Structure formats: C-alpha cells, structure tokens
Amino acid sequence: xxxxxxxxxxxxxxxxxxxxxxxxxISHAYLFVGPQxxxxxxxxxxxxxxxxxxxxxxxxxxxxxxxxxxxxxIEIQDNKTVITKEQxxxxxxxxxxxxxxxxxxxxxxxxxxxxxxxxAANALLKTxxxxxxxxxxxxxxxxxxxxxxxxxRCQSIKFYPVKEEVIKDYLVKKNVEEKLALEVxxxxxxxxxxxxxxxxxxSLREKWHQARQMLKDLSSSDQAQVFAAAxxxxxxxxxxxNMLATILRDILVYKTTNNEELVIISDNINLANNLKxxxxxxxxxxxxxxxxxxxxxxxxxxxxxxxxxxxxxxxxAFH
Numbered sequence: 159x160x161x162x163x164x165x166x167x168x169x170x171x172x173x174x175x176x177x178x179x180x181x182x183x184i185s186h187a188y189l190f191v192g193p194q195x196x197x198x199x200x201x202x203x204x205x206x207x208x209x210x211x212x213x214x215x216x217x218x219x220x221x222x223x224x225x226x227x228x229x230x231x232i233e234i235q236d237n238k239t240v241i242t243k244e245q246x247x248x249x250x251x252x253x254x255x256x257x258x259x260x261x262x263x264x265x266x267x268x269x270x271x272x273x274x275x276x277x278a279a280n281a282l283l284k285t286x287x288x289x290x291x292x293x294x295x296x297x298x299x300x301x302x303x304x305x306x307x308x309x310x311r312c313q314s315i316k317f318y319p320v321k322e323e324v325i326k327d328y329l330v331k332k333n334v335e336e337k338l339a340l341e342v343x344x345x346x347x348x349x350x351x352x353x354x355x356x357x358x359x360x361s362l363r364e365k366w367h368q369a370r371q372m373l374k375d376l377s378s379s380d381q382a383q384v385f386a387a388a389x390x391x392x393x394x395x396x397x398x399x400n401m402l403a404t405i406l407r408d409i410l411v412y413k414t415t416n417n418e419e420l421v422i423i424s425d426n427i428n429l430a431n432n433l434k435x436x437x438x439x440x441x442x443x444x445x446x447x448x449x450x451x452x453x454x455x456x457x458x459x460x461x462x463x464x465x466x467x468x469x470x471x472x473x474x475a476f477h
Contacts, residue, residue: 159211159218161204166328166350167320168197174315175205184209184263185313187286187295189271192317194300194456195349199269201317202296206265209294213262227259233269241270243277251285254293263294270456271297271304279305286311300453319348329357344422345400352396359397369401370429376469377433377476384469392465399452399468403445406472409433410441435476444475 162179165172171190178184188205190198206229211217220226230253232245250266258264268274274282282295286308289295297304297312322343328350329339334357342362346353356362368390375383391398408426412418413435421427435441448471454464 159221161207161211161221162201165197165201165204167324168201168317171201171315171317175201179205179208179212184294186289186293187297187312189297189299189304189309189312189314190317191299191302191314193319193348194453195346195351196317196320197350198298198300198317199267202267202298205296206267206294209263209265210261214260217261226261228261228264229267230254230265231267231269234273240273240275241268241278242275243281246278246281246285251281254285254290258292263292264290265294266296268295268297270300272299272301273456274304279308283307283311320350321348325350325353329353332357341423345404347400347403352400356397365394365397366401366423366425369398369405370425372398372402372469373405373429373433373472376473379477381473384466384473387469387472388462388465391468392462395452395455395461395465399448402468402472403448405429406441406445406448406475409435410438410445413438413441433476440475444471447471 162172162176188202190202192198207217207221207226210220210226210228214220214226214228217226230250232241232250234241235245250268254264254266256264268282283305285293286295295312297308302309322340325343325346325348326336326339329342330336334342338357342353342356345356359365372387372390376387391402404422405426408421408423409430411420412427412430418424418427448468451464451468451471455461
C-alpha cells in the first residue's frame with residue numbers, strides 16, 4: 159500500500175519524500191512547514207506508516223486502528239497552549255531511547271511544533287544533535303518560527319495552499335455537485351481540511367446570509383454590534399472568519415475594478431453596492447488583520463477575545 163498516494167495537491171513534497179523512500183535516504187529529522195490544513199500532518203502520518211510498513215509486514219493491520227508501537231505523536235495537551243518541556247524530556251526522550259519493537263525505525267511526530275515552548279525546543283535540540291540511529295523525528299509547523307538551531311538540523315519541506323481547481327476536482331470526485339464544489343474550493347482558501355469540513359455543513363447557505371448580515375450590522379455606527387457579531391463568529395470561527403474574509407475580498411475587488419467576473423461569490427456584489435465605505439484601503443487592512451488574528455484560535459484558550467478583535471477590526475474598517 160502506498161500511503162503517500164492519498165495526499166492531495168502537494169506534488170513537490172510527495173515527490174521528494176517518495177524519492178527518499180525509494181533510495182533509502184530518509185533523514186533523521188524533517189520539518190514540514192506551511193499553512194494550516196493543507197496536508198502536513200496527513201503527509202507526516204503517511205510517511206511514518208510507509209516507513210513502518212517497509213520493515214513490518216503487519217503494519218497495515220495497525221494502520222486500521224491508527225496505532226503502532228514504534229510510532230509516537232506529541233501534541234498540545236488539553237488545557238495547555240504550548241508543547242511543554244516535560245512532553246519532550248519525560249514522554250518523548252525515554253520512549254525514543256528504546257529500540258524499535260517491530261519495525262526498523264522509531265518515529266516521532268511533533269504536531270504544531272510552532273507552539274513549542276522555548277524550554278521544550280531547547281530540550282528537543284539535544285535529541286536532534288545526537289539522535290538514535292533508528293530515530294525519525296518529524297516536526298509539523300504552521301509557521302516558520304522555530305529556533306534556527308532546530309531548523310538547521312532538519313530537512314525542511316515546504317507545503318503550500320492547495321489550488322482551488324485541485325480542491326474542486328477532489329470534491330467533484332467525491333460526488334459533490336460542481337457548483338457547490340467550486341464555491342467551497344474558494345471558501346476553503348487552499349485548505350483541504352476546511353473544504354472537507356465545509357462540504358458537510360448542512361446550513362452553509364444560511365451561514366453565508368449570517369456573515370453578510372454581520373457585515374451590514376458592523377457597517378453601522380452602533381458599536382454594540384461588535385459584541386453581537388463576535389458571538390456569531392465564536393460559534394464557528396473557521397467558517398465565519400473565512401466567510402467574512404471572502405466577502406471583504408469580493409467587496410475590495412469589486413469596488414476597485416468594477417469587474418463582476420473577478421468576484422468569488424456573486425451574491426456579494428449586491429452587498430458591495432449597498433455598503434458605505436469610507437476608505438477602500440481599510441478593507442484591505444481588515445482582511446490582512448483577520449487572517450493574522452484567526453491564527454490565534456488554536457493557541458489561546460479565550461477564543462471569544464479573538465472573535466471580538468476580529469469583529470472590531472471589521473467595524474473599524476467602515477468608520
């Protein structure tokens with residue numbers, strides 16, 4: 159079974175990894191870096207299982223339960239905002255010191271490595287400097303903000319937003335109606351994970367209406383609308399932040415070019431014509447700030463505070 163074949167839209171990364179597998183030149187440490195939801199974790203898991211299966215003929219049996227004695231995943235614990243030093247020194251290191259149980263390698267996946275504490279990163283560095291011969295460590299990061307001493311000891315592999323056409327074709331092959339597949343492919347902003355999640359959203363049309371109504375309300379002078387909008391955003395941050403950014407993008411493009419063909423969602427044209435915009439540059443600034451703020455949802459426990467900041471950013475764009 160070729161586990162890597164299931165990865166969508168990351169041909170360069172998969173080609174590089176498949177070549178390393180074919181030539182038996184697997185590195186002891188990798189850094190998979192790129193935007194959230196584009197397939198980094200799935201690729202890391204697939205590479206791990208491909209390696210395990212190369213020397214463990216029964217790996218496919220373990221695959222069904224997503225468990226193997228020679229595979230460990232380190233991730234942020236519940237009620238924590240970072241990967242802690244103890245997870246590296248007391249969980250990973252003792253486990254990695256043990257020789258492989260069934261396969262030729264022991265493999266560690268560190269999910270959300272960009273959220274490692276400084277202490278955890280320094281502890282990991284010691285292992286990366288002198289890893290066991292059988293060890294393979296894969297760091298998965300949304301941001302390229304790790305210590306240079308860590309990145310220099312890893313083979314870095316870049317992941318990119320998946321092209322809209324690739325996402326659309328992927329959804330159509332899963333029997334999604336083409337018009338809906340096109341809409342979701344644009345809304346997902348390059349993320350296969352979000353596309354799959356959004357396509358399951360039964361009330362997608364209703365939520366588009368909610369998002370447009372939020373913008374109408376936030377364009378008014380009533381600052382109380384900031385908190386009302388924040389409550390709606392906080393009910394489904396992934397969906398509503400992408401919807402709001404997409405609508406604002408359409409407003410910006412349409413107001414700047416007056417070209418309806420460049421608009422992603424045609425229903426946004428009527429909204430653009432009815433909203434009073436003081437300075438068009440503020441819309442562009444709001445889009446950039448929303449995209450930066452939404453990255454914090456996965457790190458901070460108080461998601462409502464992030465939602466309030468996003469709603470306030472949109473309100474300020476119209477005033």
